[in-house]
Amino acid sequence: MGRSAQERLLKSPLPDYITRVDQVGVEERVARLCSRSIKKSSKIQALKLILSQIDLTTLEGQDTPGKVGQLCQKAMRLHGAWPDIPHVAAVCVYPMMVTVAKKALGESGINVASVATAFPSGMAPMHIKLDEIKMAVGEGADEIDMVISRGNFLQGEYRAVFDEIAMCKEACGNAHLKVILETGELGALDRVRHASTLAMHAGADFIKTSTGKIQPAATLPVTLVMLQAIRDYFYETGRMVGMKPAGGISKAKLAIQYLVMLRETLGDAWLCPDWFRFGASSLANDVLMQIQKQHTGIYQSEDYFSKD
Amino acid sequence: MSTGEPAHKLNYDTRWEYSPAPESADHARIDEQYGLFIGGKFVAPKSGEYFNTINPATEKVLSRVAAANADDVNNAVKVARGAYENVWSKMRPAERGKYIFRIARIIQERSREFAIIESLDGGKPIREARDIDVPLAAAHFFYHAGWADKLDYAFPCRSPSPVGVVGQIIPWNFPLLMAAWKIAPALACGNTVVLKPAETTSLTALKLAEVIRDADLPKGVVNIVTGDGSTGSALVQHNDINKIAFTGSTDVGRLIQHSLAGTGKKYTLELGGKAANIIFADAPIDQAVEGIINAIFFNQGHVCCAGSRLLVQESVADQVVTKLKERMQTLIIGDPLDKNTDIGAINSAAQLERINSYLELGQNEGAEMFQCTTKTPDFGFWCPPTLFTQVAQSHSIVREEVFGPVLAIQTFRTVDEAISKANNTQYGLSGGVWTDKGSKIFNVGKNIRAGVIWANTFNKFDPTSPFGGYKESGVGREGGLHGLSAYLNLD
Numbered sequence: 001m002g003r004s005a006q007e008r009l010l011k012s013p014l015p016d017y018i019t020r021v022d023q024v025g026v027e028e029r030v031a032r033l034c035s036r037s038i039k040k041s042s043k044i045q046a047l048k049l050i051l052s053q054i055d056l057t058t059l060e061g062q063d064t065p066g067k068v069g070q071l072c073q074k075a076m077r078l079h080g081a082w083p084d085i086p087h088v089a090a091v092c093v094y095p096m097m098v099t100v101a102k103k104a105l106g107e108s109g110i111n112v113a114s115v116a117t118a119f120p121s122g123m124a125p126m127h128i129k130l131d132e133i134k135m136a137v138g139e140g141a142d143e144i145d146m147v148i149s150r151g152n153f154l155q156g157e158y159r160a161v162f163d164e165i166a167m168c169k170e171a172c173g174n175a176h177l178k179v180i181l182e183t184g185e186l187g188a189l190d191r192v193r194h195a196s197t198l199a200m201h202a203g204a205d206f207i208k209t210s211t212g213k214i215q216p217a218a219t220l221p222v223t224l225v226m227l228q229a230i231r232d233y234f235y236e237t238g239r240m241v242g243m244k245p246a247g248g249i250s251k252a253k254l255a256i257q258y259l260v261m262l263r264e265t266l267g268d269a270w271l272c273p274d275w276f277r278f279g280a281s282s283l284a285n286d287v288l289m290q291i292q293k294q295h296t297g298i299y300q301s302e303d304y305f306s307k308d
Numbered sequence: 309m310s311t312g313e314p315a316h317k318l319n320y321d322t323r324w325e326y327s328p329a330p331e332s333a334d335h336a337r338i339d340e341q342y343g344l345f346i347g348g349k350f351v352a353p354k355s356g357e358y359f360n361t362i363n364p365a366t367e368k369v370l371s372r373v374a375a376a377n378a379d380d381v382n383n384a385v386k387v388a389r390g391a392y393e394n395v396w397s398k399m400r401p402a403e404r405g406k407y408i409f410r411i412a413r414i415i416q417e418r419s420r421e422f423a424i425i426e427s428l429d430g431g432k433p434i435r436e437a438r439d440i441d442v443p444l445a446a447a448h449f450f451y452h453a454g455w456a457d458k459l460d461y462a463f464p465c466r467s468p469s470p471v472g473v474v475g476q477i478i479p480w481n482f483p484l485l486m487a488a489w490k491i492a493p494a495l496a497c498g499n500t501v502v503l504k505p506a507e508t509t510s511l512t513a514l515k516l517a518e519v520i521r522d523a524d525l526p527k528g529v530v531n532i533v534t535g536d537g538s539t540g541s542a543l544v545q546h547n548d549i550n551k552i553a554f555t556g557s558t559d560v561g562r563l564i565q566h567s568l569a570g571t572g573k574k575y576t577l578e579l580g581g582k583a584a585n586i587i588f589a590d591a592p593i594d595q596a597v598e599g600i601i602n603a604i605f606f607n608q609g610h611v612c613c614a615g616s617r618l619l620v621q622e623s624v625a626d627q628v629v630t631k632l633k634e635r636m637q638t639l640i641i642g643d644p645l646d647k648n649t650d651i652g653a654i655n656s657a658a659q660l661e662r663i664n665s666y667l668e669l670g671q672n673e674g675a676e677m678f679q680c681t682t683k684t685p686d687f688g689f690w691c692p693p694t695l696f697t698q699v700a701q702s703h704s705i706v707r708e709e710v711f712g713p714v715l716a717i718q719t720f721r722t723v724d725e726a727i728s729k730a731n732n733t734q735y736g737l738s739g740g741v742w743t744d745k746g747s748k749i750f751n752v753g754k755n756i757r758a759g760v761i762w763a764n765t766f767n768k769f770d771p772t773s774p775f776g777g778y779k780e781s782g783v784g785r786e787g788g789l790h791g792l793s794a795y796l797n798l799d
Contacts, residue, residue, distance in 0.1 A: 025598060
């Protein structure tokens with residue numbers, strides 16, 4: 001264990017009291033935010049912002065170098081006819097595919113994100129998790145998406161989870177660490193809030209809802225609670241932490257609702273790819289379809305948008 | 309409580325602005341001029357006088373409304389008496405229910421038009437009119453329609469019978485909803501009605517008259533006379549009225565109670581409030597902050613049960629106030645018809661003047677004022693959401709009802725201190741308590757002397773729930789079985 005991780009362990013890991021969460025109140029606030037009407041130029045602006053915040057993802061057992069290569073092409077050129085739309089923020093793959101993605105993306109400015117730490121279950125010994133991170137970073141991954149040990153967390157072994165995250169952060173070196181809480185397994189918003197606070201104090205650069213392998217994946221209420229935790233952490237420390245909802249966000253309309261929530265919870269500084277990401281595989285095409293609709297007034301068939 | 313700025317601030321002045329999303333008003337039909345609704349049709353006032361009703365967000369004239377004098381009121385009461393004696397009190401209760409159901413359904417069908425006119429005439433955001441006022445108004449008719457033929461079961465062995473002709477006077481903050489709140493139980497119980505809407509917001513009551521006409525309600529069962537305070541006074545003093553139901557200010561309520569004394573007329577009064585909204589340290593803070601916003605800024609604070617006094621436990625006071633101020637910066641103020649507007653226009657020039665006088669008074673008495681910095685439109689009547697810190701129990705902004713978007717914040721240390729401060733007021737209409745602890749909710753709820761206590765929420769309404777005040781907040785209850793009994797004679 002290196003020096004900075006030890007320093008983290010020496011200080012008290014968490015605030016004395018983590019505020020409670022009232023689920024009914026959260027759902028009411030979400031409903032209010034979803035009633036915002038986003039039209040015309042504000043809609044186009046939002047759609048472009050969404051594209052730039054996507055972590056284009058493929059995490060399948062049957063992934064091949066060819067498939068990852070195709071996805072990277074898509075990441076760089078979302079739509080052949082529109083050169084002025086932004087490219088996505090990152091391509092998210094398994095560690096085995098980092099080399100392929102890194103090569104395909106070249107100097108495009110698109111990051112390679114790699115899941116690690118025995119994704120998606122996290123069921124592996126610590127040294128293997130750390131080796132996996134080091135391997136992915138060594139191959140060129142710019143960002144690491146780790147999963148927390150939900151078993152430890154749910155058993156109340158908060159210290160163990162804290163130490164795990166701190167060690168992973170250290171193993172990342174210069175790569176950014178996104179910490180997946182797998183909120184679909186946490187069972188209550190109070191625990192989501194607790195896990196978010198814990199992850200940030202342990203050194204997370206981003207907190208992320210889900211692996212995408214468990215239902216429910218990202219939801220608006222869970223994301224709101226995590227954004228509020230980020231806000232409190234910012235008030236307390238002045239350090240900005242990013243947010244990544246992942247899984248189940250495949251429609252532009254829903255993605256805009258996430259942006260509204262982000263805007264009205266954390267404000268301007270977070271409205272960019274550096275601090276907010278969507279983990280999604282099919283969202284980009286729906287956003288492209290909506291941009292087309294805004295320009296021409298009609299929806300095109302999905303056959304006009306490449307599926308990679 | 310320190311009022312220092314937080315070390316780290318968020319910026320809500322964003323690069324991504326919402327484009328205007330105005331609800332089209334084309335759908336709403338407003339006549340150039342409205343008469344009085346007496347005997348099932350619109351008639352010219354005997355007074356021959358009309359007054360303008362304006363849109364408080366633009367100061368533009370929307371329509372002209374008849375000003376009823378004592379003769380007009382007398383005429384309306386006479387017609388209502390005839391309809392009571394000959395038709396409504398004799399009708400089978402199930403038939404009465406049928407008409408009330410029909411009114412409820414037509415309100416639903418025309419809900420968009422009602423929402424638009426409510427927003428235009430009163431200044432409230434279309435979102436609130438659309439999602440709260442109009443659906444709740446329909447719900448009140450639906451709820452009471454169901455009771456019409458079941459009164460014997462509501463009050464077993466007490467031979468319920470109608471009281472006769474009722475005079476009803478309603479305020480400008482929820483014009484359609486208050487009309488529904490008054491008319492629905494009166495009709496269900498077999499009474500006939502003469503209703504006077506508020507001077508600045510007559511239009512949705514007149515649109516409701518159209519609904520009542522289109523529902524084929526027997527002529528004269530509901531009559532609507534528009535006008536100012538003198539019209540209301542003529543109604544209160546009319547000899548052939550059996551009951552007065554009033555919602556409005558405590559000052560006017562006191563006058564009404566005085567003039568009704570000794571006449572034998574029944575009355576219910578729903579008056580002002582100065583509710584305490586109590587936030588304990590163990591509350592879900594982010595949801596509580598949202599609850600504080602809803603409690604005081606809902607309908608620009610033109611709410612008798614508004615949570616206008618915030619009592620916050622000292623250990624979380626700084627945190628709550630910081631969050632509250634930042635949350636206030638995200639409120640969207642402006643065109644009430646815009647679907648994204650959170651805070652609309654103040655209802656009238658007179659009310660704005662009253663609110664502004666309290667803002668001045670608050671500062672003169674030594675309190676510290678914070679206001680949203682959002683720019684308000686150049687025309688119309690506007691007051692940015694405001695809060696006061698450094699206030700004491702003795703301050704006017706703590707003791708008196710402002711009826712605007714103005715919150716006074718105090719701290720407390722113990723549960724007993726919170727209860728004592730909450731009760732130290734001439735009012736007792738509502739209150740709120742925020743805590744994660746169920747036992748604390750019961751303890752505080754039981755000990756606050758107010759008609760409604762909300763726990764971990766605020767400003768929730770339902771026709772099944774009785775509503776009304778302790779002390780100077782009023783007499784009697786509206787809604788639920790309690791509200792029903794106020795329109796009946798019971799053995």
